[in-house]
Amino acid sequence: MTFFDLVLRNLWSKKARSIGLAFAVAIAVMAVVTLEVTSSSLEQSAAAIISVGKADFTVAQKGAADTLASTIDVDELARLRHTPGVASAVGVLVETQRINAENPVFIEIGINPSDLRAFGVKIVAGHHYSATAEHEVMLGWTAAANLGLHVGDRFNANGTWNTVTGIYSTGNAFGDAGAMFPLPAIQGYNRVPGIVTLAFVKVTKAASITAVAARVDYDQPELTTIRTAAQFGRADQDLVYLQAAVNGSTVLAILIGAVIIGNTMLLSLFERTREFGLLRAVGWTRRRTLGLLLGESLLLALVGATLGVALSFAIAVVLENLPALKGILHPNFTEGAFWRALFTALVMTLIGSLYPTIRAALLSPLRALSYE
Amino acid sequence: MSERMAHQFAIEVKDVSRVYPGPVPALAAFDLSVEYGEMVAITGPSGCGKSTLLHLLAAIDTPTSGSVIVGGRDLASIRDLSAYRRHDVGLVFQFHNLLPQLPALSNVALPMFGTHRSARQRKARARELLAEVNLGDCEDRLPTELSGGERQRVAIARSLANEPKILLADEPTGSLDSASSTRLLELFERLTNGGTTIVMVTHDSDVAAHAHRVIEMRDGRVIVGASTRL
Ligand SMILES: Nc1ncnc2c1ncn2[C@@H]1O[C@H](COP(=O)(O)OP(=O)(O)O)[C@@H](O)[C@H]1O
Numbered sequence: 347m348t349f350f351d352l353v354l355r356n357l358w359s360k361k362a363r364s365i366g367l368a369f370a371v372a373i374a375v376m377a378v379v380t381l382e383v384t385s386s387s388l389e390q391s392a393a394a395i396i397s398v399g400k401a402d403f404t405v406a407q408k409g410a411a412d413t414l415a416s417t418i419d420v421d422e423l424a425r426l427r428h429t430p431g432v433a434s435a436v437g438v439l440v441e442t443q444r445i446n447a448e449n450p451v452f453i454e455i456g457i458n459p460s461d462l463r464a465f466g467v468k469i470v471a472g473h474h475y476s477a478t479a480e481h482e483v484m485l486g487w488t489a490a491a492n493l494g495l496h497v498g499d500r501f502n503a504n505g506t507w508n509t510v511t512g513i514y515s516t517g518n519a520f521g522d523a524g525a526m527f528p529l530p531a532i533q534g535y536n537r538v539p540g541i542v543t544l545a546f547v548k549v550t551k552a553a554s555i556t557a558v559a560a561r562v563d564y565d566q567p568e569l570t571t572i573r574t575a576a577q578f579g580r581a582d583q584d585l586v587y588l589q590a591a592v593n594g595s596t597v598l599a600i601l602i603g604a605v606i607i608g609n610t611m612l613l614s615l616f617e618r619t620r621e622f623g624l625l626r627a628v629g630w631t632r633r634r635t636l637g638l639l640l641g642e643s644l645l646l647a648l649v650g651a652t653l654g655v656a657l658s659f660a661i662a663v664v665l666e667n668l669p670a671l672k673g674i675l676h677p678n679f680t681e682g683a684f685w686r687a688l689f690t691a692l693v694m695t696l697i698g699s700l701y702p703t704i705r706a707a708l709l710s711p712l713r714a715l716s717y718e
Numbered sequence: 719m720s721e722r723m724a725h726q727f728a729i730e731v732k733d734v735s736r737v738y739p740g741p742v743p744a745l746a747a748f749d750l751s752v753e754y755g756e757m758v759a760i761t762g763p764s765g766c767g768k769s770t771l772l773h774l775l776a777a778i779d780t781p782t783s784g785s786v787i788v789g790g791r792d793l794a795s796i797r798d799l800s801a802y803r804r805h806d807v808g809l810v811f812q813f814h815n816l817l818p819q820l821p822a823l824s825n826v827a828l829p830m831f832g833t834h835r836s837a838r839q840r841k842a843r844a845r846e847l848l849a850e851v852n853l854g855d856c857e858d859r860l861p862t863e864l865s866g867g868e869r870q871r872v873a874i875a876r877s878l879a880n881e882p883k884i885l886l887a888d889e890p891t892g893s894l895d896s897a898s899s900t901r902l903l904e905l906f907e908r909l910t911n912g913g914t915t916i917v918m919v920t921h922d923s924d925v926a927a928h929a930h931r932v933i934e935m936r937d938g939r940v941i942v943g944a945s946t947r948l
């Protein structure tokens with residue numbers, strides 16, 4: 347005869363209503379979580395690009411629509427290198443290319459062989475390409491394994507065949523799944539001579555990373571420095587918009603869910619009000635009576651959230667295997683997605699049951715008992 | 719001594735009126751004193767204010783004027799009325815006594831939430847009470863699976879959950895057969911012998927005859943039996 351027994355009984359006695367409410371919560375949670383994990387997938391891929399090289403901080407063009415659209419020219423890179431406290435600044439061109447159905451967004455990095463060490467690249471087989479070679483390539487070790495290629499094999503990219511001179515490892519999963527080309531070659535393919543996408547900066551031993559980054563931000567206002575994933579929006583407006591859309595959708599889902607729940611709750615207001623009157627008449631405090639209603643809401647929210655996350659998992663599997671999205675979308679079920687699910691479910695049920703709850707709390711026992 | 723004199727009644731209703739919107743007050747200049755261990759029957763035509771009186775005594779309604787004093791305490795001065803309702807009085811309503819979604823046993827256990835009793839003790843006590851009203855085998859039945867008389871007995875069992883000093887019952891025998899009525903009156907007698915004070919509303923003069931005193935009401939006032947024990 348516990349309080350929880352009463353909560354369960356109350357929900358169980360109105361099975362259809364409870365199931366309906368849990369589903370309303372679940373659908374909203376599913377929508378929110380699916381959006382979150384797919385956007386988080388894109389965010390993760392994008393964030394992986396800035397950390398593809400070893401650096402104290404990464405520099406990109408300020409306000410670029412997305413990271414890969416960032417451009418830094420030779421002069422800017424030179425100024426960066428001459429900023430006090432900067433030990434090295436490796437400029438790389440990053441692009442993605444469709445190789446085949448399994449690799450629709452294969453990452454390609456243009457980098458000078460002299461910068462490989464500073465960039466954190468280890469050559470695990472063969473040797474690096476020469477600085478000005480036009481048909482040479484190094485493959486990341488996971489890319490080589492996936493494509494079944496070895497040193498000496500030929501790899502078709504950028505419309506030509508390239509000889510694999512070496513296999514490298516960066517310790518970054520994103521980078522290891524791609525390929526590296528001589529910088530001038532890839533600038534040529536893309537018709538952007540002298541342009542790089544990102545610069546990976548290391549500071550001197552004596553300098554403070556924060557201070558040097560601040561100095562760069564000040565000296566070259568057209569550029570921006572990125573040290574953490576949270577600062578990522580500086581270089582990727584798309585992600586900022588995407589996150590705003592996800593947040594907006596969460597609010598919308600919460601509101602729609604709350605309306606559905608509130609509507610259902612209102613239908614049972616009459617019987618419930620009498621019930622609360624009776625509980626108060628037999629000595630239940632206002633708090634305990636509210637607790638019963640909140641307990642029911644909470645349980646509904648938890649069940650709905652669980653169901654919603656499960657649905658979202660199912661949808662993610664479907665999306666991931668959709669031909670159009672295969673290889674692009676890797677739904678990323680982060681801890682944040684689960685918190686968002688819980689938050690959505692709780693706020694929705696709380697808003698939805700607000701009116702009946704407040705009513706129940708305010709009515710005197712007798713008024714509630716004779717409520718028609 | 720004078721202090722004790724002031725507290726000798728279990729219930730004192732002093733010059734109470736309860737006015738609802740409408741032409742006639744439900745209670746008007748109402749006076750009543752009930753002694754400890756006394757069983758009082760209240761009779762009178764429908765609408766004369768009997769239920770209103772019980773609701774005031776149960777502290778689920780408040781008087782428009784006058785004072786209701788129970789066990790020497792003016793209800794208007796009690797901060798925690800929930801505790802009063804839970805521990806000091808047991809109330810059996812005329813209608814709509816039970817929560818429809820809960821089985822008999824849970825309905826009986828309701829007033830014991832928020833007391834010192836554990837879940838297990840609540841259950842044991844609720845069982846004991848159902849047995850007391852001869853419903854030992856109806857524990858798991860929902861109110862819809864009980865007859866009117868059985869429902870009323872569940873409500874009586876619930877009203878006794880926390881061993882109240884005052885029992886207020888609105889037509890408790892209204893839908894009981896004569897055998898059940900007799901058993902209920904025996905139970906009431908045992909309770910009064912143990913010191914419980916009972917105020918019972920009834921239409922049945924045979925039932926009223928079992929009370930120590932019968933009070934007849936009309937239009938919110940006492941006509942017969944206000945303060946003398948027969
Ligand atoms: N909540 C209420 N609102 C308005 N009038 C009420 C209310 N409760 C009782 N009354 C009126 O007060 C009078 C006494 O009612 P009640 O105490 O229920 O009578 P009884 O129980 O003797 O039949 C009746 O006229 C009734 O209509």
Ligand SMILES: [Mg+2]
Binds near residue numbers: 768769770812888
């Ligand atoms: Mg009545």
